[in-house]
Amino acid sequence: MYVYVFAKTYKRDQDKKNAETAAAAAAAAALSAPPAAVAKHAEPAPPPKRVLPPLSEDEQRKVYKWMLEEKRKSKPRDAAEKSKINEEKALLKEIIRAESLPRLW
Template identity: 55%
Template sequence: MLLLMLLHLLHQLFLLMFHHQLHVPNLFRMFQKLRFLVEIILTASMLLLTKEKKLQLEAALWRTTTVRENQVTAYLVLRTKRKDVGTDAGEVSDSPSNSVSSAAAITAAPPVLPAIVHEPISGEQQRELFKWILEEKRKLKPKDPEEKRRTDDEKAILKQFIRAKSIPSL
């Protein structure tokens, strides 16, 4: 029953998104309901699972809901930015409130700070840094073959940098 309610809420959310009828308060209310249902499902499933499986399930569900919230938020922000860019590009709007708000937004922009230029790192210091990174990589205990292969590749690259006559600047 709870799973059906969860699927129904997800279906409603995607329908609203694709029909562009999604308002921000409705979106956040739906995500609150989804989080509540996920908590109920987790609580019910905790009775049947081992501690390790519980943690894995909880992490996966929270990651999924957080990713979905971020995706929808990014969609809303980009959608509103595109509308704002269209009116700033020279299109004349009928309502005077838009021009006042865009003028206020332009004047409220923070000043641009100059870039901080750091002094270059010498080749010997870079070699020392690469050696230290290599030592730290050797201390790592890989959990699966994919991670072991990736760290071996990284260690090989570091060894090439350490042995090279000239080191790329950082």
């Protein structure tokens, strides 16, 4: 069964058009499938979670170095923000120079 909906494209008729389209879609869905099948298709299955392997210490060190480079590129707006960035850079430098690295995740 085919349902044709003709509507004007005037802005004031948008609500009417949306209501007609929704009613036509609901009628078509009710006629084409039993109610039990409609309920099953309404809930999409959750995507499977990807579990990535942990980063090696060398890769972690590269990530910390990249973070330090990004902090160096940032432009502070005032003195408080500049001091905060300097503290974060100092912390990153300590982490990079340490013998063992803290785990990222």
